[in-house]
Amino acid sequence: MPDATYDVIIVGAGVVGAHIARQLSRYRLRTLLLDKAADVGDGTTKANTAIVHAGYDARPGSKKALFNVAGNAMFDQVCAELDVEFDRCGTYVVATSETDLATLQDLASRGRANGVTGLELISGEEMRRREPGLTEAATGALYAPTGGIVDPFALCFAAAENAVSNGVELALNTTVSRLLLEGNRVVGVDTNRGMFRSRWTIIAAGLHADDLMRTAGLEGLVIRPRKGEYFVLDRAARSQLRNVLFPCPTPVSKGIMVTPTIHGNILLGPTANDVDDKEDLGTTAAGLNETLTGALKLIPGLDPRLMIRSFTGLRATGSTGDFEISTPAERPGLLVLAGIESPGLTASPAIALHVVDMLREAGLTLQERPEYVPTRKGIPRFSLMTTAEQEALIAQDARYGRVVCRCETVTEGEVVAACHSPIPARTYDALKRRTRIGTGRCQGGFDLPLVLEIMAREYNVSPLEITQKGGASALVFRRTKEVGL
Amino acid sequence: MKSISCDVLVVGSGPAGLAAALEARQTGAQEVLLLERNDELGGILQQCIHTGFGLREFGQDLSGPEYAWRWIDQVHDAGLQVLSETMVLSVDATRRVVATSKALGMIEILPRALVLAMGCRERPRGALAIPGTRPAGVYTAGTAQRLVNIDGYMPGNRFVILGSGDIGMIMARRLTLEGAEVAAVCEILPYLSGLRRNLVQCIRDYDIPLHLCTTVTEVRGQDRVTSVVVSGVDADRRPLPGTEREIPCDTLLLSVGLVPENELTRMAGASMDAVTGGPRVNEGYATDIPGIFAAGNVVHVYDLVDDVSQAARIAGRSAARYACSTQAPTGPTVRLVAGENVRAVVPQLVHPAALEQESIALHMRVRTPIEAPVNLDLRLGERTLLSRRFRYVRPAEMLTLTLPQRLAGELAGATELSVHVRT
Ligand SMILES: Cc1cc2nc3c(=O)[nH]c(=O)nc-3n(C[C@H](O)[C@H](O)[C@H](O)COP(=O)(O)OP(=O)(O)OC[C@H]3O[C@@H](n4cnc5c(N)ncnc54)[C@H](O)[C@@H]3O)c2cc1C
Ligand SMILES: Cc1cc2nc3c(=O)[nH]c(=O)nc-3n(C[C@H](O)[C@H](O)[C@H](O)COP(=O)(O)OP(=O)(O)OC[C@H]3O[C@@H](n4cnc5c(N)ncnc54)[C@H](O)[C@@H]3O)c2cc1C
Numbered sequence: 001m002p003d004a005t006y007d008v009i010i011v012g013a014g015v016v017g018a019h020i021a022r023q024l025s026r027y028r029l030r031t032l033l034l035d036k037a038a039d040v041g042d043g044t045t046k047a048n049t050a051i052v053h054a055g056y057d058a059r060p061g062s063k064k065a066l067f068n069v070a071g072n073a074m075f076d077q078v079c080a081e082l083d084v085e086f087d088r089c090g091t092y093v094v095a096t097s098e099t100d101l102a103t104l105q106d107l108a109s110r111g112r113a114n115g116v117t118g119l120e121l122i123s124g125e126e127m128r129r130r131e132p133g134l135t136e137a138a139t140g141a142l143y144a145p146t147g148g149i150v151d152p153f154a155l156c157f158a159a160a161e162n163a164v165s166n167g168v169e170l171a172l173n174t175t176v177s178r179l180l181l182e183g184n185r186v187v188g189v190d191t192n193r194g195m196f197r198s199r200w201t202i203i204a205a206g207l208h209a210d211d212l213m214r215t216a217g218l219e220g221l222v223i224r225p226r227k228g229e230y231f232v233l234d235r236a237a238r239s240q241l242r243n244v245l246f247p248c249p250t251p252v253s254k255g256i257m258v259t260p261t262i263h264g265n266i267l268l269g270p271t272a273n274d275v276d277d278k279e280d281l282g283t284t285a286a287g288l289n290e291t292l293t294g295a296l297k298l299i300p301g302l303d304p305r306l307m308i309r310s311f312t313g314l315r316a317t318g319s320t321g322d323f324e325i326s327t328p329a330e331r332p333g334l335l336v337l338a339g340i341e342s343p344g345l346t347a348s349p350a351i352a353l354h355v356v357d358m359l360r361e362a363g364l365t366l367q368e369r370p371e372y373v374p375t376r377k378g379i380p381r382f383s384l385m386t387t388a389e390q391e392a393l394i395a396q397d398a399r400y401g402r403v404v405c406r407c408e409t410v411t412e413g414e415v416v417a418a419c420h421s422p423i424p425a426r427t428y429d430a431l432k433r434r435t436r437i438g439t440g441r442c443q444g445g446f447d448l449p450l451v452l453e454i455m456a457r458e459y460n461v462s463p464l465e466i467t468q469k470g471g472a473s474a475l476v477f478r479r480t481k482e483v484g485l
Numbered sequence: 486m487k488s489i490s491c492d493v494l495v496v497g498s499g500p501a502g503l504a505a506a507l508e509a510r511q512t513g514a515q516e517v518l519l520l521e522r523n524d525e526l527g528g529i530l531q532q533c534i535h536t537g538f539g540l541r542e543f544g545q546d547l548s549g550p551e552y553a554w555r556w557i558d559q560v561h562d563a564g565l566q567v568l569s570e571t572m573v574l575s576v577d578a579t580r581r582v583v584a585t586s587k588a589l590g591m592i593e594i595l596p597r598a599l600v601l602a603m604g605c606r607e608r609p610r611g612a613l614a615i616p617g618t619r620p621a622g623v624y625t626a627g628t629a630q631r632l633v634n635i636d637g638y639m640p641g642n643r644f645v646i647l648g649s650g651d652i653g654m655i656m657a658r659r660l661t662l663e664g665a666e667v668a669a670v671c672e673i674l675p676y677l678s679g680l681r682r683n684l685v686q687c688i689r690d691y692d693i694p695l696h697l698c699t700t701v702t703e704v705r706g707q708d709r710v711t712s713v714v715v716s717g718v719d720a721d722r723r724p725l726p727g728t729e730r731e732i733p734c735d736t737l738l739l740s741v742g743l744v745p746e747n748e749l750t751r752m753a754g755a756s757m758d759a760v761t762g763g764p765r766v767n768e769g770y771a772t773d774i775p776g777i778f779a780a781g782n783v784v785h786v787y788d789l790v791d792d793v794s795q796a797a798r799i800a801g802r803s804a805a806r807y808a809c810s811t812q813a814p815t816g817p818t819v820r821l822v823a824g825e826n827v828r829a830v831v832p833q834l835v836h837p838a839a840l841e842q843e844s845i846a847l848h849m850r851v852r853t854p855i856e857a858p859v860n861l862d863l864r865l866g867e868r869t870l871l872s873r874r875f876r877y878v879r880p881a882e883m884l885t886l887t888l889p890q891r892l893a894g895e896l897a898g899a900t901e902l903s904v905h906v907r908t
Pocket of ligand 2: 496497498499500501502520521522523527528529530533538571572573574602603604605606607626627628630651652655743746749780781782783787788789790793
């Protein structure tokens with residue numbers, strides 16, 4: 001196909017698409033990463049439990065098992081290269097009955113079959129020693145020392161930024177309506193911003209993988225959204241929990257867990273309820289109630305008054321039950337990733353390597369770029385610095401001396417840096433994910449007016465043009481009545 | 486890091502900080518330093534452009550900024566040192582304060598006495614766990630107030646306001662005057678949570694629908710709010726199935742309560758009162774950490790600024806005395822306990838010895854309103870020491886009971902006093 005503009009187009013800039021883009025940026029390729037949202041990582045990647053799973057859940061031999069364990073092993077290096085916060089703190093599955101104890105045994109042997117190292121069964125007593133607030137009902141636990149927690153937003157935008165710095169083109173606010181076909185061959189995508197032609201098209205569109213496949217006549221695979229609702233507790237609750245705790249899993253889900261987040265909050269959830277609408281990100285009174293009840297079963301003393309936010313994530317549950325990663329023979333030029341539900345976040349770096357191998361095998365010429373830089377530096381994080389570092393930063397740029405988010409101690413300097421990073425934070429939500437602004441206990445009440453002013457100044461637009469998440473999500477509508485002088 | 490020492494350091498320049506700083510100087514502290522994170526002094530008053538401030542302090546009906554400026558002018562005239570755009574990041578029990586300042590970088594301040602006057606903040610949506618989507622267009626009333634009155638932007642065109650707090654009611658009127666429509670003000674309780682005068686002047690005068698025993702049970706809309714669902718509630722504040730009603734709107738404003746801003750107070754290790762959300766203080770507004778005092782909304786949320794200024798003077802005076810002589814009232818203390826229909830009492834502790842020197846004002850709120858004459862009784866065991874009659878009591882309106890000096894003798898040897906409100 002001689003007139004292709006791009007070697008590769010990746011549809012979907014979630015954590016999977018972003019890591020694929022990064023891996024492809026090592027090579028002499030023209031790559032386009034596109035997403036319908038106003039920022040990268042705005043799909044399932046922004047609403048999950050953020051656990052780097054050890055890998056004992058999935059059936060041995062499945063792709064989920066394979067990529068989970070392989071992905072997990074890559075986290076220290078990937079997060080160091082990309083300057084992403086990650087803590088290999090270990091995770092626990094807690095048993096509260098005799099049947100649960102049998103489940104723990106199953107999980108442990110499955111884990112060993114999957115190649116998970118260090119798994120250890122411990123007594124209920126020992127578990128309560130490690131977690132003083134744990135339910136009295138605990139009868140034992142499975143400890144997985146390789147499990148951890150990560151900043152899921154950063155895992156995505158850092159990889160995407162690194163890809164962009166290495167030459168990948170990024171098109172946001174770009175919705176793919178269908179795949180372009182020439183004969184049987186997929187030759188690109190049609191979008192709200194015109195057509196883009198490519199040698200290879202990769203579907204990494206999360207919940208919408210099946211919808212896009214259907215536009216190329218590929219039926220069969222169906223993705224059903226399964227809702228998971230969460231609560232976030234204030235950092236003041238952090239002392240009530242020490243560890244990442246799962247209950248024993250059920251056939252449909254890993255259950256309602258309680259976990260610290262990498263930023264020091266506590267996360268409760270998720271529920272697991274099938275829904276029809278792939279855009280249904282609403283929380284429900286019933287779901288939130290279920291979340292709270294489930295969490296209190298593990299840690300009865302959690303204080304629900306410290307709740308600062310609730311949210312919903314949608315699992316992209318595929319009809320095959322496993323990750324679908326394939327190059328359908330009947331549609332050359334197409335690579336599909338579908339059903340990338342949990343442990344997709346953990347698996348994403350390993351999936352990306354595998355995709356590169358698949359493309360190579362399928363005949364894409366991959367020539368290394370010597371100028372490829374694997375590392376990426378995040379914007380400075382004032383609140384995490386020592387006083388001496390803070391002083392030095394303010395001396396360099398006084399804007400780091402002005403705090404604009406009081407709960408998370410985010411400075412004007414950080415906001416400005418996020419506006420000028422390789423993938424500029426164009427929306428309030430994008431800024432929030434880059435800087436943590438507005439994520440504390442006041443939820444943006446204090447910073448919003450200041451942020452509007454700073455973003456408008458940095459982008460040289462009116463505050464009327466700043467949105468929360470693109471589209472019609474304007475934050476303010478008009479000027480107040482002017483008083484003529 | 487630049488290190489500064491001073492007699493009295495005041496954190497926050499709202500009405501509480503301003504009054505405390507001035508009073509500290511007038512009590513004899515030489516070096517008084519006032520820190521403010523905003524570029525302007527005055528705290529929340531600067532965005533309260535409505536009137537209703539200062540009737541007691543100045544005998545005049547002033548706007549918030551006018552009230553603030555009366556104090557700011559005095560602070561400048563008295564030659565107090567002021568650092569704005571300076572945010573305090575930490576405080577410890579030795580009163581070592583670390584702040585970041587656009588002009589000075591990181592600074593350390595070592596005051597002889599410290600007054601915490603950081604004000605309060607608003608409770609956001611997450612704290613209520615309102616189900617639904619998460620579109621743009623959900624703001625706290627105070628954030629909207631700031632956007633409209635300071636920045637000059639309208640955060641929406643058609644509003645539903647949840648909560649009948651004062652800021653919400655005042656914003657209902659303000660937004661109406663700006664040409665927006667306020668479709669409803671919903672209050673989960675069977676009575677108002679703000680002042681009666683605001684109901685009349687801000688809601689009724691503008692024909693804004695007020696629904697009591699009603700709450701928002703769902704937020705709808707993808708990008709921006711498109712509607713909210715409101716429901717009636719039962720006596721336990723649980724939504725009643727079947728009463729749901731959808732109200733189209735583009736903005737939901739929350740006026741569901743203020744929370745004292747006490748991160749710094751907790752860092753210093755002061756004991757807190759779980760009910761007020763502020764530190765436990767004595768009659769001089771001293772916390773239990775030596776040399777650390779608290780004033781204004783950090784102690785408990787006030788409804789009238791005049792009361793803030795009055796209490797903050799006491800804090801400033803005690804801080805100055807501590808700074809100049811490291812003297813604090815000594816001897817045993819008596820605990821004040823909230824009894825029947827009383828939510829909390831401030832101060833939480835009094836020294837009988839201090840009462841010998843001057844009378845002590847106790848502030849409290851009732852739990853539930855009583856629209857009939859009631860007695861507010863101060864009791865020592867079963868004995869009523871003091872009683873004051875009120876025509877009615879409402880949670881929105883703070884009650885004050887002044888302990889006269891003559892009771893000092895009665896308090897000697899006591900450990901606990903209780904206050905009760907009953908018909
Ligand atoms: C409740 C829940 C909990 C989870 N917990 C964990 C966990 O703890 N650990 C873990 O490892 N994994 C977890 N996961 C799984 C993990 O979150 C996902 O596997 C991962 O985020 C999937 O990433 P993705 O890039 O495939 O999809 P997404 O992040 O959804 O990205 C797809 C992107 O494609 C874009 N897109 C879709 N259609 C189009 C179109 N037509 N045109 C343009 N762009 C389009 C979307 O905007 C989106 O940005 C969880 C998932 C859920 C739902
Ligand atoms: C949005 C809102 C609207 C209100 N409207 C009214 C009204 O109309 N009428 C009325 O009578 N009362 C109103 N109130 C109540 C009002 O808070 C009090 O009447 C009074 O302003 C409280 O005074 P204060 O000094 O305690 O707090 P504030 O006025 O809030 O002042 C606190 C100051 O401390 C500063 N500060 C906080 N933390 C730091 C830090 N770490 N470092 C440096 N500086 C810091 C803040 O920037 C602020 O300037 C309102 C309150 C709020 C929150």
